[in-house]
Amino acid sequence: xxxxxxxxxxxxxxxxxxxxxxxxxxxxxxxxxxxxxxxxxxxxxxxxxxxxxxxxxxxxxxxxxxxxxxxxxxxxxxxxxxxxxxxxxxxxxxxxxxxxxxxxxxxxxxxxxxxxxxxxxxxxxxxxxxxxxxxxxxxxxxxxxxxxxxxxxxx
Amino acid sequence: xxxxxxxxxxxxxxxxxxxxxxxxxxxxxxxxxxxxxxxxxxxxxxxxxxxxxxxxxxxxxxxxxxxxxxxxxxxxxxxxxxxxxxxxxxxxxxxxxxxxxxxxxxxxxxxxxxxxxxxxxxxxxxxxxxxxxxxxxxxxxxxxxxxxxxxxxxx
Numbered sequence: 049x050x051x052x053x054x055x056x057x058x059x060x061x062x063x064x065x066x067x068x069x070x071x072x073x074x075x076x077x078x079x080x081x082x083x084x085x086x087x088x089x090x091x092x093x094x095x096x097x098x099x100x101x102x103x104x105x106x107x108x109x110x111x112x113x114x115x116x117x118x119x120x121x122x123x124x125x126x127x128x129x130x131x132x133x134x135x136x137x138x139x140x141x142x143x144x145x146x147x148x149x150x151x152x153x154x155x156x157x158x159x160x161x162x163x164x165x166x167x168x169x170x171x172x173x174x175x176x177x178x179x180x181x182x183x184x185x186x187x188x189x190x191x192x193x194x195x196x197x198x199x200x201x202x203x
Numbered sequence: 204x205x206x207x208x209x210x211x212x213x214x215x216x217x218x219x220x221x222x223x224x225x226x227x228x229x230x231x232x233x234x235x236x237x238x239x240x241x242x243x244x245x246x247x248x249x250x251x252x253x254x255x256x257x258x259x260x261x262x263x264x265x266x267x268x269x270x271x272x273x274x275x276x277x278x279x280x281x282x283x284x285x286x287x288x289x290x291x292x293x294x295x296x297x298x299x300x301x302x303x304x305x306x307x308x309x310x311x312x313x314x315x316x317x318x319x320x321x322x323x324x325x326x327x328x329x330x331x332x333x334x335x336x337x338x339x340x341x342x343x344x345x346x347x348x349x350x351x352x353x354x355x356x357x358x
Contacts, residue, residue, distance in 0.1 A: 068354055075351025080235055080324075097346045102319050104353060109316045116312035124312065128354060157271030157279065161264045164257050169235075191252045196230030198259060199223055199283060 049197065051159050052152040055173035055187030060085050063092070063137035068128055070136050071100050081169055083147070083188060084136055091172050091185070093144045095136055103139055104131050147172050152186055160194045206314050207307040209352065210328035210342030215240050218247065218292035223283055225291050226255045236324055238302070238343060239291055246327050246340070248299045250291055258294055259286050302327050307341055315349045 060083035061070050074082055074097050084093040104127050109115045148166040150159045152175045163171050170190045174183035215238035216225050229237055229252050239248040259282050264270045303321040305314045307330045318326050325345045329338035 071350050071354040074347060075354060078347060080347060097350045098319075098322075098324065101315060101346055101350050101353075104350070105312070105315050105319050109312060110319045113309075113313045113316035113320065116310050116314075116316045119310075119312055124353065125356075128356075131354070154268075155271050155274075157260070157264060157274055158268045159271075160256060160260050161268035161271045164253075164260050164265045165268065167253075169253065191256055192229060192233060192235055195226050195252045195256050195259070198256075198279065199226040199230060199286070201280075201283075 049156050050152065051150045051154040051156070051171075051173045051189060052186060054156065054159070054189045054193060054197065055152070056189075056193075058083050058170065058188035058190075060091070061095070061136055063087070063135065065136050066132050067100060067103070067134045067136055067139045068132035070095055070139070071097075071104070071131060074100070082136075083170070083172070084140065090183075091149075092146050093140050094147055094169060095139060096169075099139060099141065100131070103134070104128075147188075149174050149183065150189070151175070156194060156197050159189055160198060163189075163191060163194065204311050204352065205307065206305045206309040206311070206326075206328045206344060207341060209311065209314070209344045209348060210307075211344075211348075213238050213325065213343035213345075215246070216250070216291055218242070218290065220291050221287050222255060222258070222289045222291055222294045223287035225250055225294070226252075226259070226286060229255070237291075238325070238327070239295065245338075246304075247301050248295050249302055249324060250294060251324075254294060254296065255286070258289070259283075302343075304329050304338065305344070306330070311349060311352050314344055315353060318344075318346060318349065 059077045081094045081096045086092040173186045214232045236249045236251045241247040304327045328341045
């Protein structure tokens with residue numbers, strides 16, 4: 049089994065899109081992360097649901113969750129507005145990195161080792177990823193897909 | 204909207220179960236984490252897919268992923284056997300914590316604030332969580348469920 053056969057489509061969003069759209073895309077796809085693409089359409093980061101939730105909840109509510117009981121519908125609308133006013137690029141943590149890229153012909157175990165080494169929730173699969181040509185993206189492999197494949201009797 | 208209405212069932216596993224069973228349960232449910240329960244049936248940790256993948260891939264392959272190309276089927280079977288020989292409890296990181304517990308009557312925003320403050324991928328919802336009685340577990344709320352609810356126009 050090679051990376052090519054495991055690669056599947058994954059929700060992605062551009063750096064310039066607003067963060068509320070990103071939150072809704074995550075929720076619609078029931079995913080914990082989105083692939084972020086730059087102006088050239090290449091993956092440059094992963095934006096997680098936990099990061100967006102962190103940015104959405106005001107600091108004073110995080111410090112005293114019981115305030116969450118008294119905040120009304122108007123405040124919740126303002127939280128959404130603040131998210132809508134930010135771009136995806138503004139939401140990425142400073143230490144954010146591009147996801148690792150595997151070659152289409154890599155084995156499942158090579159992809160898994162890359163994922164563990166880079167501590168990444170997903171690996172992008174591309175053709176020509178290391179031949180100095182523009183890579184052609186085939187899709188993404190997530191941790192759970194690799195774990196499922198490796199824990200089967202016939203991976 | 205209160206926590207009670209958002210709580211849903213979530214795959215769980217006991218500390219004593221073997222880690223290969225945990226990996227297959229994660230894959231079958233397409234989840235990135237499992238709730239781990241102690242001998243009393245109470246949630247005591249979250250075991251993630253990335254942690255299991257990290258334990259499954261031999262260190263020398265992580266350090267040199269190209270070795271993953273030459274490892275054969277026999278080695279992959281040995282990796283599964285090693286996972287099967289460990290308990291879920293053995294797989295938890297030392298710093299592993301019990302997931303935070305919200306009350307059934309907490310608002311969506313209180314639950315979100317608790318999740319952000321504790322930096323947890325899920326919150327357990329219980330009745331009597333702070334009344335000194337044995338809590339009755341109603342289910343779990345994940346980050347993506349909260350983010351979806353809060354980014355809707357009518358949360």
